[in-house]
Amino acid sequence: MLKLVQVEHQAGWFGRLDVRTKFAMLLTVALLGVLLDNVRSVAALALLVLLLLLGVRLSGAKLRLLAALVLLSAWGTMWTQAIFYTGQPQTPLFHLIPPGLVNPDTPLLGGLWKGVTVTYQGALHGLAQSLRLVTPMVLGLLVFWTEDPSRMLAGLRRLRLPYEVAFMVMTCLRFIPITFAEARVTLDAQRLRRYRPFTFWGTLTGVGLYRTTRLTLVPLLANSVRKSTQMARSAESRGFRAHAGRTEAVPLVMARSDWLLCSFCLAAVLLVAAGRVLVLLLQQGVMDLEALAPVYWFVRKYL
Amino acid sequence: MSTVRVRDLSYRYHAGVLALDGIDLEIGAGELVVLTGPTGCGKSTLLKCLNGIIPHESDGEMTGTVTIGGKDTRRVPLSELARSIGLLFQSPDEQIFFTRVFEEVAFGLENRQVEPGRIGGMVEEALARVGMSGHGPTATGALSGGQKQRVALAALLALRPGILVLDEPLSQLDPGGAQEVLAAVRALAEEGVTIVIVEHRLHEVAAWADRIVVMDAGRIVRDIAAADLEAEFGTFEKLGLRRPVAPSLTVTGLLRDREAEPARSRSTRPEAEDRRAEEAGGPPPITTVRNVTFSYERPPRFSLGRRRPAAVAALDDVSLSIYPGELTAILGHNGSGKSTLLHVMAGLLRPQAGQVRTAGYAGRRYDAFALAGTVGIVFQYPALMLTCDTVRTELAFGPANLRLGKAEVAARVDGVATAFGLEEFMERHPQTLSGGQRLRCASAAVFAMQPKLLLLDEPTSGQDARRLDQLLGTCKRYSREGNAVVFVTHDEEMAAKHADRIVVMDRGRKRVDIRNEWTFATKGSAHA
Numbered sequence: 001m002l003k004l005v006q007v008e009h010q011a012g013w014f015g016r017l018d019v020r021t022k023f024a025m026l027l028t029v030a031l032l033g034v035l036l037d038n039v040r041s042v043a044a045l046a047l048l049v050l051l052l053l054l055g056v057r058l059s060g061a062k063l064r065l066l067a068a069l070v071l072l073s074a075w076g077t078m079w080t081q082a083i084f085y086t087g088q089p090q091t092p093l094f095h096l097i098p099p100g101l102v103n104p105d106t107p108l109l110g111g112l113w114k115g116v117t118v119t120y121q122g123a124l125h126g127l128a129q130s131l132r133l134v135t136p137m138v139l140g141l142l143v144f145w146t147e148d149p150s151r152m153l154a155g156l157r158r159l160r161l162p163y164e165v166a167f168m169v170m171t172c173l174r175f176i177p178i179t180f181a182e183a184r185v186t187l188d189a190q191r192l193r194r195y196r197p198f199t200f201w202g203t204l205t206g207v208g209l210y211r212t213t214r215l216t217l218v219p220l221l222a223n224s225v226r227k228s229t230q231m232a233r234s235a236e237s238r239g240f241r242a243h244a245g246r247t248e249a250v251p252l253v254m255a256r257s258d259w260l261l262c263s264f265c266l267a268a269v270l271l272v273a274a275g276r277v278l279v280l281l282l283q284q285g286v287m288d289l290e291a292l293a294p295v296y297w298f299v300r301k302y303l
Numbered sequence: 304m305s306t307v308r309v310r311d312l313s314y315r316y317h318a319g320v321l322a323l324d325g326i327d328l329e330i331g332a333g334e335l336v337v338l339t340g341p342t343g344c345g346k347s348t349l350l351k352c353l354n355g356i357i358p359h360e361s362d363g364e365m366t367g368t369v370t371i372g373g374k375d376t377r378r379v380p381l382s383e384l385a386r387s388i389g390l391l392f393q394s395p396d397e398q399i400f401f402t403r404v405f406e407e408v409a410f411g412l413e414n415r416q417v418e419p420g421r422i423g424g425m426v427e428e429a430l431a432r433v434g435m436s437g438h439g440p441t442a443t444g445a446l447s448g449g450q451k452q453r454v455a456l457a458a459l460l461a462l463r464p465g466i467l468v469l470d471e472p473l474s475q476l477d478p479g480g481a482q483e484v485l486a487a488v489r490a491l492a493e494e495g496v497t498i499v500i501v502e503h504r505l506h507e508v509a510a511w512a513d514r515i516v517v518m519d520a521g522r523i524v525r526d527i528a529a530a531d532l533e534a535e536f537g538t539f540e541k542l543g544l545r546r547p548v549a550p551s552l553t554v555t556g557l558l559r560d561r562e563a564e565p566a567r568s569r570s571t572r573p574e575a576e577d578r579r580a581e582e583a584g585g586p587p588p589i590t591t592v593r594n595v596t597f598s599y600e601r602p603p604r605f606s607l608g609r610r611r612p613a614a615v616a617a618l619d620d621v622s623l624s625i626y627p628g629e630l631t632a633i634l635g636h637n638g639s640g641k642s643t644l645l646h647v648m649a650g651l652l653r654p655q656a657g658q659v660r661t662a663g664y665a666g667r668r669y670d671a672f673a674l675a676g677t678v679g680i681v682f683q684y685p686a687l688m689l690t691c692d693t694v695r696t697e698l699a700f701g702p703a704n705l706r707l708g709k710a711e712v713a714a715r716v717d718g719v720a721t722a723f724g725l726e727e728f729m730e731r732h733p734q735t736l737s738g739g740q741r742l743r744c745a746s747a748a749v750f751a752m753q754p755k756l757l758l759l760d761e762p763t764s765g766q767d768a769r770r771l772d773q774l775l776g777t778c779k780r781y782s783r784e785g786n787a788v789v790f791v792t793h794d795e796e797m798a799a800k801h802a803d804r805i806v807v808m809d810r811g812r813k814r815v816d817i818r819n820e821w822t823f824a825t826k827g828s829a830h831a
Binding site for chain 2: 007148149150170171174178182185186188189190192193194195215216218219220222223226227230231233234235236237238239240241242245246247248250251
């Protein structure tokens with residue numbers, strides 16, 4: 001479990017990028033996820049992010065976790081979104097509950113007389129939604145797995161995040177593996193006292209989940225409070241907050257490739273946003289320029 | 304001239320408890336002073352006064368004066384005091400923030416706005432002073448406990464404090480790691496840094512100290528020069544402290560003896576050992592560990608291209624039988640496989656080869672959940688085991704899960720509460736207890752399940768001798784009732800004093816397995 005949260009220090013060309021470039025890429029992917037409407041373009045963005053994996057030498061365990069997260073999140077979100085899709089047209093793919101199976105007069109369930117149908121358009125809509133969720137998640141994990149907390153601290157500070165907040169973020173990341181190990185101890189201690197968290201009824205009613213969460217969180221939180229007191233004293237004794245600013249032993253340096261990537265990210269977001277705004281203005285009847293016809297066509301067809 | 308001067312210092316917590324009562328203490332530049340005393344004697348409160356947490360961040364009542372380098376701690380802000388005093392804590396993991404040694408040591412310098420060009424040199428100098436020169440690029444996670452503690456020390460030294468205060472810095476280190484840290488600290492004292500160490504493991508630290516200050520009930524009861532220690536052994540015994548004498552039993556010594564033994568006289572295979580015990584009319588073992596191999600890194604099922612290096616075995620072909628009536632201590636350096644062996648016996652880790660059998664459980668059935676009530680374990684950090692709202696429900700949690708009757712559960716709860724002196728805390732939240740009380744509560748909760756095999760992982764960390772004697776005495780009595788108790792420890796002195804049998808692990812292998820009487824018959828007693 002610990003290996004899943006440890007930093008890969010030999011993380012290929014992606015690992016060598018400046019932390020600010022990675023943050024910029026993450027922000028770009030998140031914004032494009034919101035701006036893009038076409039399922040093909042969202043899928044292309046997801047594919048691009050997945051291609052980044054080729055530039056990161058991740059361990060097998062991390063790749064397996066990533067694959068599981070991507071498939072479960074994408075699959076689950078896709079079908080739940082597909083079920084509740086209300087747009088038109090609707091081409092049925094299959095019925096979960098066939099139309100007419102439930103009598104409209106049946107108490108409570110009568111509303112299901114039309115059946116529950118998964119449609120082609122709903123599935124596409126679900127796919128787009130799931131990729132919007134999964135793509136930044138994958139890139140976020142890549143950043144987390146390839147960056148030392150200290151570089152994140154420096155990067156966050158350069159992005160004008162207050163030092164105290166940036167330090168807390170960095171410390172949280174640093175202590176995630178330790179918290180995982182502690183949770184394991186607590187769960188092991190419960191097993192050795194024959195505590196069965198997920199009995200049939202416990203799972204069905206949710207009581208098991210609630211009880212296990214409470215029994216696990218109490219010692220973890222208490223220990224975290226004790227530890228953070230110690231950590232705060234340790235940090236204070238080493239001049240934390242002693243001055244308004246601080247120096248950096250190894251200053252962050254943006255290479256040419258970093259500037260290129262950041263420029264590309266900025267250009268991508270600006271172009272997509274501009275295209276979307278132009279189409280919006282057209283739809284609202286505010287502005288319709290013939291010279292922009294190819295732009296309208298491109299945005300509608302591909303974005 | 305005194306670097307630290309404490310005059311008629313008293314401190315009362317806001318709850319009314321008098322923690323310090325008229326303390327007078329002077330410590331000169333370059334002195335290494337050990338502060339010791341039973342749990343609750345006021346050592347930690349005195350440390351807080353030295354580093355200014357009291358009075359600046361405390362709402363109790365302080366009288367008297369504390370001056371550090373001529374400055375009254377009342378009149379100097381905490382941030383300024385922090386410039387002259389470095390604090391080192393028990394757990395290195397709770398004071399290392401970064402993933403690389405260089406960044407860790409540079410952290411304080413960056414905070415103090417040292418010019419970037421000078422930081423590299425200062426970091427390397429600090430690392431050299433603790434004997435870790437060239438370790439800058441090393442990942443902090445890859446260091447041993449002793450190395451981590453030395454990195455934490457280097458991080459303080461880089462700031463060039465005049466005084467270093469170390470709060471139980473050895474409690475999580477094996478004797479080898481402890482000696483590494485103490486040697487580095489002694490060298491600093493020689494350079495003129497004033498050192499104050501609070502420590503229970505007196506036998507390890509005394510040889511490096513100039514003075515030992517003994518506290519009891521908020522007062523300093525003795526201030527002993529290192530040369531006069533022997534004459535004061537009575538004081539240590541009276542206060543339930545350890546005698547500051549190196550134990551005759553050491554892991555290094557046992558391993559050295561083992562290497563010197565002729566191969567012919569080494570212990571026979573464990574099967575023969577069991578048969579011998581049964582033939583002699585003794586009871587069969589409660590637990591047998593047979594040729595167990597375990598690695599945290601699973602070998603790949605298939606691999607493409609370059610072959611990966613073989614995984615390092617945490618346990619390598621280990622065999623061991625645990626008999627009823629035995630209190631067994633497992634010793635060994637950090638990373639020798641002691642805790643892994645305990646976790647395998649508890650059914651928390653499944654060995655990749657070999658077998659563990661306890662009371663009829665073996666193979667796929669050897670699982671922690673199935674073993675509950677037969678095998679119990681007290682982990683190194685007992686606070687993580689305390690999950691319930693009151694001590695009473697905590698003690699009843701295990702027996703109730705075993706589906707015992709209410710009367711039986713109540714009887715067991717009362718029994719262990721009395722045995723561990725927890726009666727007055729029964730309605731308190733377990734997480735609000737002190738460190739020693741939490742260990743007692745977690746131990747009692749496991750004892751309440753009456754396991755045939757009881758395992759304790761480092762129960763000696765940070766505990767004073769009196770409490771350890773109580774805990775291990777209870778374990779011994781429990782083993783005499785037909786059960787077996789196994790504890791893992793770095794504390795050679797406690798192992799020598801209490802264990803019936805001593806097993807030494809080294810790099811995943813069982814190297815030594817002897818009756819404790821044998822040790823003392825050949826080496827002389829270390830018993831106080």
